[in-house]
Amino acid sequence: MTNPPSLLLVLSTCLHLLQWILDKLRITRLAQRILLHVLAAGPIPQHVAIVMDGNRRYARGKGKMVQEGHGDGYMALRRVLEICLRLNIQCVSVYAFAIDNFKRSPDEVDALMHLAENKLLELCSHGNLLQEYGVRLNVVGRLSLFPENVQVAVRKAEQLTKSNNRSILNVCMPYSSRDEMTTAVEGCIREALAEDDYFTESITEDTINSHLMSVQRGSPPVDILIRTSGVKRLSDFMLWQCCENTQLHFSKTYWPDFGLFDFVPIILEWQRSVWFRRHDVLFRS
Structure with missing residues (x-):
């Protein structure tokens, strides 16, 4: 019988080999599906969070308008979301x-609002990706800041997917983690006052956690947080939800170019860390 250290070495070697193959080969769509099926047989993160950064720099580098960069960023979202769904990532x-x-600038904000309105509805159109995979769409943020037409699109998109229960897509906009935490604390206080409970002990870490907008929508703690474009900061995103085991990955790739060959090595690294944690627990017990 293979002892645990040897098994761990074999797993690590296999993961390194698979990553080397990814670096060297361009593979067909069928091969991509087979690869993702193999990866899905191992440990898979429940929640992946992504800071989709680099659209404007990508556009400038390609000689495109900024609005075109945001449009290409939307196509990257579809591409990466399909990879996540094929891996059975829950959120x-x-x-x-x-x-x-x-x-x-007003022109860029107007373009982003127009893009948000159109793409929210496109994401949820009949036979589209979210319906195919049973994904519930949540728009998480201070929605009252949006123009009325975008708010209408948000409500329609969420309504169209509310019965989907296989996985969750949280589109965070307009969002900041500090705003989400502040709103959660305000909710805890209002609830305590309504119950005539003035004892500070009644507001705990768990109480605040349960009032977070994303958690109320069913989101588990973040396993992996990715930021593209080479920038190494979190920019006020999911600060509370990043638990002690959250892996942070900073990719140099601009978001519109981000795809399978950028994402799979991140999953491999996460799987490797899971195997090593299990190994450590086994030998401490």
């Missing part, structure tokens, strides 16, 4: 629009 959260983004 994906993407940082689509920060509250601070309203400070950008």
Whole structure:
């Protein structure tokens, strides 16, 4: 019988080999599906959060308008979301629009609002990706800051997918983690006052957690947080939800170019860390 250290070495070697193959080969769509099926047989994260950064720099580098960069970023979202769904990842959260983004030029903000309205409805159209995989769409953020037409699109998109229960897509906009935590604390206080419970002991970490917008929509703790474009900061995204075991990955790839060959090595690294944690628990017990 193979002892645990040897098994761990074999698993690590296999993961390194698979990553080397990814680096060297361009594979067909059928081969991609087979690869994802093999990966899905191992440990899979429940929640992947992504800061979709680099659309504007990508556009400038390609000689495109900024609006075109955001449009290409939407196509990257579809591509990466399908990979996540094929891996049976339960929840994906993407940082689509920060509250601070309203400070950008009026032309860019107007273009982003138009894109949000159109793509929300496109994501949920008949026979589309979310319906095919049974994904419930949540728009998480301070929605009152949106123009009325975008709010209408949000309500329609959420209504169309509310019965889907296989997985969750959180589109965070307009969002900031500090705003989400502040709103959660305010909710805890209002609830305590309504119950005539003035004891601070009644508001705990678990109480605040349960009032977070994303948690109320069914999101588990974040296993992996990815930021594209080479920038190494979290920019006020999912700060509470990133638990002690959350892996942070900073990819140099601009978001519109991000795809399978960027994402699979991240999953491999996460799987490797899971095997090593299990190994450590086994030998401490």
